Amino acid sequence: LLRIRDWRARGFAIGVAxxxxxxxxxxxxxxxxGAFASLAMGLNGLATAILLPLLIRLFW
Numbered sequence: 001l002l003r004i005r006d007w008r009a010r011g012f013a014i015g016v017a018x019x020x021x022x023x024x025x026x027x028x029x030x031x032x033x034g035a036f037a038s039l040a041m042g043l044n045g046l047a048t049a050i051l052l053p054l055l056i057r058l059f060w
Contacts (some may be wrong), residue, residue, distance in 0.1 A: 009036075010033050010036075011032065011034060012040040013040075015039065016040045016041070020041070022037060
């Protein structure tokens with residue numbers, strides 16, 4: 001759709017958007033994409049765990 005050819009960018013986007021199933025699929029498509037999808041999924045979880053309590057305190 002967007003014609004992104006860089007496997008690192010593709011993998012990172014898949015990891016953030018599709019989580020576990022998408023990460024597994026990215027690993028099937030390309031080793032680099034799978035690595036970046038795993039990294040993105042982990043960073044997304046870490047950011048959520050850190051930012052969500054702060055946002056709850058700010059708006060609650």
